[in-house]
Amino acid sequence: xxxxxxxxxIIMRTALxxxxxxxxxxIVGKAANGKQGVEMFKEHLPDLVTLDITMPEMNxxxxxxxxxxxxxxxxxxxxxxxxxxxxxxxxxxKGAKGFLNKPFNEDSVKNAIREVLGK
Amino acid sequence: MKETELKHFVDxxxxxxxxxxxxxxxxxxxxxxxxxxxLYCDFTGIIGISGSRRGAIYVCVPLPMLQELAxxxxxxNEVPADAVRDMVGELANTIAGNxxxxxxxxxxxxxPIIFEGKPKSVSIQLETPVFxxxxxxxxxxxxxxxxxxx
Numbered sequence: 654x655x656x657x658x659x660x661x662x663i664i665m666r667t668a669l670x671x672x673x674x675x676x677x678x679x680i681v682g683k684a685a686n687g688k689q690g691v692e693m694f695k696e697h698l699p700d701l702v703t704l705d706i707t708m709p710e711m712n713x714x715x716x717x718x719x720x721x722x723x724x725x726x727x728x729x730x731x732x733x734x735x736x737x738x739x740x741x742x743x744x745x746x747k748g749a750k751g752f753l754n755k756p757f758n759e760d761s762v763k764n765a766i767r768e769v770l771g772k
Numbered sequence: 773m774k775e776t777e778l779k780h781f782v783d784x785x786x787x788x789x790x791x792x793x794x795x796x797x798x799x800x801x802x803x804x805x806x807x808x809x810x811l812y813c814d815f816t817g818i819i820g821i822s823g824s825r826r827g828a829i830y831v832c833v834p835l836p837m838l839q840e841l842a843x844x845x846x847x848x849n850e851v852p853a854d855a856v857r858d859m860v861g862e863l864a865n866t867i868a869g870n871x872x873x874x875x876x877x878x879x880x881x882x883x884p885i886i887f888e889g890k891p892k893s894v895s896i897q898l899e900t901p902v903f904x905x906x907x908x909x910x911x912x913x914x915x916x917x918x919x920x921x922x
Contacts, residue, residue: 661883662862663854663858664842664846665862667851675847756788758793
């Protein structure tokens with residue numbers, strides 16, 4: 654399954670790539686900001702996107718709207734701080750399939766991905 | 773900042789390490805920072821506060837602790853140096869973000885700024901009184917420093 658990681662934190666991108674790869678996902682790109690995330694989405698048309706909310710250039714909600722216009726069936730896992738619960742709910746209303754709170758660990762990442770994929 | 777609000781930073785710090793690593797951090801007795809305090813740190817993550825309240829949160833961490841934390845967070849045996857450096861920003865960001873959820877949200881928190889060593893002069897200033905939370909994780913000493921206006 655083609656997967657795109659969109660997160661401005663290097664450490665978070667590194668962790669998500671490792672745990673996603675262990676689940677058998679094919680990481681097709683890692684974007685460091687929202688604008689780059691939309692560009693990579695257009696290029697790769699991934700099936701799954703892990704999407705941080707607080708990012709420079711474009712925030713996660715803006716990215717979510719853009720990518721679902723391009724591929725409405727894409728599954729998006731939104732990653733938020735606990736403080737952003739209302740934002741996570743807004744993301745779900747806009748079409749995200751699930752959300753994951755920070756700080757996360759290996760189990761919470763893998764469980765959230767499995768849940769979004771319905772596995 | 774009121775002393776009672778410090779509890780949110782204590783809870784957020786404890787929660788971070790328990791949840792992200794499974795190994796609890798321990799916190800010592802908080803104190804008000806004096807100018808001549810010499811806090812040891814290899815890297816500092818800074819989060820600025822602006823809006824109706826001003827100030828900053830600094831998290832000062834030794835490099836060996838960051839390296840160990842980054843290994844646990846990523847699940848990798850070897851973590852690239854840029855990711856290790858980024859770890860202190862993510863740590864500060866998550867502690868600050870989760871601590872301030874109980875505050876009135878008419879202020880903004882900045883994206884993390886990362887300094888190698890201890891910043892002597894930065895544009896984001898701590899507001900007095902500045903509180904230090906002396907902390908320990910897996911034997912490493914680190915500090916969470918909070919200075920936010922009332």
